[in-house]
Amino acid sequence: MTKLSAAILQLLDQPATTRLVATTDEFGKPYAVTSPFLHAGEGGHLVHLELLEKSATNRNLLRSLWFDKKVSVTLVAADGSSFVIPGRPVKALISGPVFRGYYQQVRARLGDADLATVWLIEPEETVNETYAVRKLEEEERFPFSVHLDRLLVPRVNR
């Protein structure tokens, strides 16, 4: 398990951050959904609250836990910076004080809502997918990938 950086923890604390969880089904078909409650848990896990028992995401997360498959979490900040965190679901809580606390949080925020599973996802790495950062990396590592018109000397109109 990799440790979440201070920058990621800060991003997870920001209400304006968009959070996505991507999973795959048994045929490898990808399925990405927003995860509005996603946050960092006490043990260094990412915590995804799944509200619906039979949702594709809940079933895919279970399949990943059962058969040791990876999932992916994406965070997008209000300023456009974004991070992708591949990981593995390692625990599903359906009862007990932690579950109860989240259940009450969900209902306080959404009203008459339910909570199916509290998923603990172990992060494996963090990839900075912010365009400006990735662009610089790409141009440095793959200089043959650019379109030449971008490299031309600017013409001066006479």
Place this chain on the structure above:
Amino acid sequence: MAETAAPKTRQDSLQDVVARYPEVPRLIIVKTDAQRRGVFYTEAALGILDEKLHQVTGTHIFGARDGQHEARPESLLLRDGTSIITTPTPLEENPYTVDLIDGKLWLTDAGAPVEEVDYWPAPDFYALTSSSGIPMKNIASARPQRLNIFPYRYCTFWNNGNGCTFCDIVCQLKKGKEELQIPARLNPVEVGEVVGEALREPGRFSAVFLTSGSITSGREPFDDEVDYYIEILGEVGKHFKSNKYPSQMIGTAFNERQLQRLYDETGLMSYTADIEVLNEDLFNRHCPGKAEWIGYREWKRRLVAAVDIFGPGRVNTGIVAGIELAQPHGFRSEDEALERVLEEAEDLASQGVGTVFIVWSPRPDTPLGNQKNASLDYYIRLAKGLHELRVKYRLPIGYDDYRHCGNHPDSDLSRLLPY
């Protein structure tokens, strides 16, 4: 007299079976094996058991494999949210061991860690006492998401010695009455009071579950049992704003009039009548009371009739898997047993009745107490087979799944189904 000859069973290790069935989650195989072999708690594991935090053995309607009545962990949770429902088992029977490793609970085998586990969390109402002074945990009990009511702890099939050969309900009743002061017959109003208190805990319960021993008396046989259930469910139902609420009852196989009453007069949403073993000859031998009062074919017919009342995917039956191999009358091989059991389960599934199994735990106070249950390979093949029937006939099992029961490896596999 006890039956002793052992059937032909495979002797594979957990690793062998995990490797043989890559399509079955390892966690479900671990759970099944732990239920098959039982567990033994070390002193260190028992040392962190805290009645305020964890569920300790409570209002069991059935006994433990080691025959002891002590405060021990009710059961275990795996990290996928699945329960291992098992009882303390003597070390000489080769159970898994629950031990403390680096401050965490682990299921271990021969000293090697197998899976991290948790004790079941204690519900709030366990700390309370009813208005008549009875500890509420002696009136209702809990699973991680289910509220259990065992209103009548006697089974009248035992009146003439015709109790099921694997069942220790009456022996357990005597122990519970003497050692735990658990009432044999619960007062419906008091049950309602306890249920009301239990339901105050946010996010704890997603189903109410009711079961008791059979009561043969009444104008028609079992009318008294039905009346009692209706009375209890009436008190429970007072707490809900909807007429129906997520609930399951395991009862005797009632006739259509009785089933219709249960559906019309209560909030009950699903119905289970355990046939125990899917073979007429073995049913007659192992369930003589059920055979005497209803009969195998009629039991099945009533299950099918219940589908018309409760709806498809709301009726099932349970089997105590492994007793079909008990000797000298059981099947001679696991292959034969599997084929015959699944054949009968398919007949029921094709008519809308699901089948779930529990792993038979031979209990000391029963005629079959000195026999062994089946191999892990057998139980995994049975789980796969019953799950595949559920897929083939599109039978939902949401009322008897890992959240609402947790005792059926086959319905654990159905967690991935979209229905």
